[in-house]
Amino acid sequence: MKYIQTIPTCETCDLQKFSVFKHLTKIELANLSIDKGCNFFKRGNVLYNEGNRINGFYCVNQGVVKLVKTGIEGREQIIRFAQKGDIIGYRSILSKELACTTAKVIDDAVVCFIPASKLFGLVQNNNSFAMELMKLACKELGEANKFILDIAQKTVRERLAEVLMLLRETFGLDEDHVLQILLTREELANIVGTATESVIRLLSEFKSDKIIALNGRKIQFLNENTLIRLSNFYE
């Protein structure tokens, strides 16, 4: 982690238009930039650890961050990802609890830090912002609930197929249908909630079935419909 030369200002940040900050006034945005910190983080860097008291929240400007909970014998469970425009740490601040996850960079990232007081100020004075924030929390809650059902009832194969489609939604594919995020087998296992070896075996099954192609950590999507069907997705 190191200080970067040009701190992106919130007023000129393009991401702001599509994020939770979209309803802020010019003045509010300018105010947000004051006291703001901004750092560059390399893969593996940790923004904060589970159990930390954090006094602000983070806004991802570039790169990818994973939010993980650590369980039995240090095994990680990936709860969600954050990429450009996403904010993290807001949950702990609003609920006035300790951080319930560790935030670890998995793709070199530029991340801004905004003190909690700013967040509370905005919630107090800008109802649209408060609504956006609530919407965000409620959306995440809905996703978490869905994930509970999946992990409780689906097989590992179904979950892996679903996770692949989920990653596809989140990070997209390039022109060759290659997934635009590189994860280790272990990280994949930590999303699905299974053993690394199980992921490896299932991936190579999918490969023999011509559903995906593998090249190191690159995953190429060959047959999305089958993947959706395998994930046992309905409704």
Place this chain on the structure above:
Amino acid sequence: MKYIQTIPTCETCDLQKFSVFKHLTKIELANLSIDKGCNFFKRGNVLYNEGNRINGFYCVNQGVVKLVKTGIEGREQIIRFAQKGDIIGYRSILSKELACTTAKVIDDAVVCFIPASKLFGLVQNNNSFAMELMKLACKELGEANKFILDIAQKTVRERLAEVLMLLRETFGLDEDHVLQILLTREELANIVGTATESVIRLLSEFKSDKIIALNGRKIQFLNENTLIRLSNFYE
């Protein structure tokens, strides 16, 4: 479900003092009572179904409601319980999504219904209320995240022990250490995320180990420390 004679008014409702409504003014509380519906529901009644569009939220005055998601071959996963003072359905309203759970009564209940417009009005005009609501959503989100970790990494035995302690926290024990909520074995399984038979086998194991005593659906706690230890709870 039938109309009840005396609709509890929000101003005089004791529950209000400890709930998300605790910062409302007398006037706001009075206003909340207007247009409010209130019904009595018997065990098995459904307040709303997963996928419904709901145009208001519910406040539990008496009894217990379970929120479930329905998965493969109709098997239910219990996401959380709501009892007196708790509100349900607010997530869908705030995130403007369809209901992500079905709300089913498991202990005869009196439940008030408040139109969504009232909720939005309060969020607009009362910042403390907006904060409380956000706090609630974020707290639930934290719990959901924890549950994801548990269900992904713990054994069924550990999860059952944990669920028993969780129920103990939520519903309490009477003077004989009997859990103050009656659930079928199937419902227990639907919280833990396992098969009914597995719950039965493990419960009778706990019984032979003198950790609990069973009498129909009544569960008596004999040794909470062992239960905590079995749940693999740490930190």
Place this chain on the structure above:
DNA sequence: CGTACCATTGAGTTGCCTCAAACCTAGTGG
């Protein structure tokens, strides 16, 4: 060129699921 990390494959084990049958209890109605 060694070290570290990750990926892969095989073998063996087991926790948990499914299926099936029997039993218990409470409610209904003749």
Place this chain on the structure above:
DNA sequence: CCACTAGGTTTGAGGCAACTCAATGGTACG
């Protein structure tokens, strides 16, 4: 009062998905 039914509970048997452990191969990097 008893027979009947329905819903829930319990126990047994058998099978398999997925885990653990272990060994090997590949790749990147200082």
